[in-house]
Amino acid sequence: MRRLIAAALLASAAAFASADALAKSPPNMLVIGTNLGGIRTLDPAANNARTVSELMSNAYDNLVQTKPASIDKLEPMLATEWSVSDDKKTITMKLRPDATFSSGNPVTAEDAAWSIQRIIKMGQVGSTDLALWGFTKDNVDQLVRVSDPHTLVIELPTEVNTDLVLASLAGSSVGIVDKKTALEHEANGDFGSGWLAANTAGSGPFVLSQLRPNNLAMFDARKDYWGGAPAMQRVAVMHIPESGNLRLQMEKGDVDVGHYMSSGDLEALSNSPDVVIDKVPGLGFYYIALNTKDPDLQKPEVRRAFQHAFDWKAIQDNIMKYLGDPWQSMVPKGMIGAPADPLGRNTYDPELAKKLLAEAGYPNGLKKTLNPSSDALRPFAEALQASARKSGIDLNLVPGEFTPAFRERKFEVLVGNSGARLPDPFAVATQYAYNPDNRDEARLGSYYLWRVGQQNEELNKLVDESMREGDATKRADVFKQMDDIYSKMDPGLVIFFQRSDPYVMLKNVKGYAGHTTWSTRWHDVTKE
Amino acid sequence: MSEQILERRVGIRGWLLQPNPRGRTQATAQQLYKNWQRFCGYPLGLVGLAIIVLLIVVAICAPLLTSYDPIAQNMANRLAAPSWEHLLGTDEFGRDVFSRIVYGARTTLYIIMLVAVIVAPIGLLIGTCAGYFGGWVDEILMRVTDVFLSFPGLVLALGFAAALGPGITNAIIAISLTAWPPIARLARAETLSLRKADFIAAVRLQGASAWSIILRHILPMCVPSVIVRITLNMASVILTAAGLGFLGLGAVPPSPEWGAMASSGREFMIESPWVIAAPGIAIALVSLAFNLFGDALRDVLDARGSE
């Protein structure tokens, strides 16, 4: 027994010693702490969420790209040059000849055409943007075609602003897939989707070497990448859902980059000399959603009461400090058509809110169930709950993951945040102001306006117009009109903050620049 | 005057110690008194009891102990360190932690009381029926009990709490589902030893129905040991509730619940340790109290059994 204890002590002493010798994250490896939960597949065609967009953007190249510093300027990637025909109906793209896939196969126009076709034919979330331009599984084979091995022709079925189309090609869902490799693993006509769920077949600078769901995604650098070998030989993306744990690991230097850190940890880290917080503006909002299918929330006065029931100023400098900036228009700040100062729209005024409720027939207040769209929004929900109480609105907060219920219109009051990947107000307008069919069975869950059960023909028309119109001044005017109509219809989506995504980095990490459209690329990352 | 009081005191003591009790009340009282005297020999048990009493007092007198509203937010004064104004500081919403702990005692008490009230009758009824009727009734009831016993408690509670959704009532139901089987087993074992007893046979001969025997004679006899057993289980009930709260499946915001408080305090634990220290210590203290009390209680009653 005594000998056993001695052995155990020795072992633990050795463990201590090895703890001291523990190398922190090595110089040629980038360690990213994030939340890998909810990632079902790494197939670009089936994804549009934030974390997975970043992963795919590094395993797959796009035809064109935007750089984080200038998201409205399209730059070459696999396509070296492109031209738009005079009738604005055809885009022709020249592909670079030197790019290869991780399998060794060369990247050809055939791969590019097939990648776009499969997105449309699979019809999953990755197709959201492309489908807007009028591509369907019946016309895409004719419209997206190859004219020679390195020339791709995209013909547009409807009249569309070609800048929008080109910008959509930079989205992470339109990563170019190795057709030959994918088809080798095709099963039951799934376009290789089953295999691509846990493997990558792109021409990007990194290739997936290990994937453990809810745990780890490991990427190895490709030395033969056409843009030159990346400085980081490996990138480990780790599932660290506990913000506090992630923060500790960053303070120890075990993790280089942290995503989804909670406001409390961000606040604490902002004082650390070893850490940089990059607050990247996002294309979306923090909002309160009110289901107008609910008999109480159907009344405009009740919805207006909610506009004045939330003390957003109290949380802007703490809970929301890194997560967003106050904003109350459906056109994102700084974009064409955005109002100069919309912050006077939803002032916190409990008395006014009470009065509005009384007018609507609720002199003794109103009781509703409040859900956050996900657990990360819980502090936001708790703050709303507390300030709404003073306005006579008693919100019963039930926490959990309510995005699916929201998409199904099964909610009363919900707080959530949205994001979009197309750097144009049009993208946000389709979410917030567009609803072609308000029936329940239409199941248009990707349109937020459908989720809250509202529809406005004028808005629909304006959104369509903003998609077709090529002239920037005219478009600015269209967005202004939209904003005007929207803010006067007592929308079921009350906007309070414009989203931003905080990326936390160690000081010695250079070249990691969070991208507004979530396609952050690791190629230029170095460590000092 | 003082002699009279003295006499009366002797009188009560005398009544309690009288060698030949007259009537059932006196017998029970004497038994209780004897147990109490024995219990006093367990200082740790007394400490546990004292803490439990304190918990009850705090829960009842919550509004008298603090002038702060436990759910009122004050963003201007968030995460303030403990001071005379806020004895245990404030949390991330500027709520007074002390008043949340004090009101949290109500939540805890509410949970354990309801669990006890749900679990005791169910466990007793199932256990006594299985024990008394035997045969296939026993077989079926005990199979069901075994099924519930073959899940680890927290996992089963977690599964049901997840299925029912967050909320304190759902948490109570989920915990109760995991807490009744040991009670049922205990009641069954007691019943097995009782059902052959002479007085039961006598009652049966008088033509009493099975149900009346169970309800009027067997069940009351099982109550004391069931109470002990439930007391012993209270610590694990508290910990399960806290665990559910920690995972976001217990009480919903803003109601103060210690487990949920510890959970939401995690974010701030390095700079503002009071946010997480206070609820953790509160949970530990109360469950330790029940453990100590239950332990002593069992020793007292075991000693009685071995006499």
Added chain:
Amino acid sequence: MIAASTDGRDAPLDVDDGFEDTEPSRGAQLVRRFAGRAFAIATTLLGLLGLTFAMGRLLPNDPVIAITGPEVSKEVYDRVFLELGLDRPVWEQFLTYVGKALRGDFGVSTTTGQKVVTDLLMVFPATFELAIVALLVGVGLGVPLGIIAAVKRGTIIDLIARLIGLAGHSIPSFWLALMALLLFYAKLDWFAASGRVDVFYEGLVTPVTGFLLLDSALSRNWDVFWNALNHIVLPGTILGYYSVAYISRMTRSFMLEQLSQEYVITAQAKGLLPRQVIWRHAFKNIRVQLLTIIALTFGGLLDGAVLIETVFAWPGVGQYLTRGIQMNDINIVMGSVLMIGVLFLVINLVSDALYRILDPRTR
């Protein structure tokens, strides 16, 4: 039945029903006992399936959406609705569920996109490894504590030993874990905080058994081994501490029983040293009882692992289950709960069998 524990979930399956039978022949008795046992296991298993099925039915989300994802057309929705048999009566759905579960088919997870069985097999070794280390800690601390308490019965040492054990059973494990993280990782930097191994050691050892400590030792990859050991110390110790109360109390009471026996008194009279009496005789006699207790503790550790894994980002069944709960992933919740239940059942059976086989009195 073994004496009660504070958590009250200690009872091994016992089929002795307390009613006397007439005395049949020994062979028939064996057959009957075996049949009874098999029947008991089968019904318990069915009950487990029933409970998890009930959980799935109670979950408020749409099982069709759980499979198709939210972007689904009416036709696909209706097709999947029929495929899942949601139009059939509940009992038929239950039978389908039982059939599938018996074939190891727990469906596909909506959050990982993989079969739940595949996921479970991947995460299970991590939990098992953690539980084994925790058990070593629990036994290593609990048994000596119990013996000392028994030998020094009624003294201050007994009291302290009891308090140490009880504290482990009273302090919420998740809270203790957070405190340990704060002290041993954030302040002292002695141990690692999250996961099974530092990320730069990932993938260096090919999984053979799935137990990282064993795999790395077998392949003589000592860097990985020490790193993995460093990672398991905190979660393993805290999880193990939770079981100390139970193990030490049971050890104490077993020992007390032994120490009051005739032979101990005789041994003492013969002039044997107390240490010899304790180890050679008393401890030897309680080994079998201890073994059953340890087996039962192991089941309880699976339970505690759920919370510990969440705090330490330990990629095991517990983390998988809590993630499933947070994401409303029905299949993960049902699959994980069922697996833990079955495992618990198996452990109970094994401990029961061990007792029957090893204990000379029952042989």
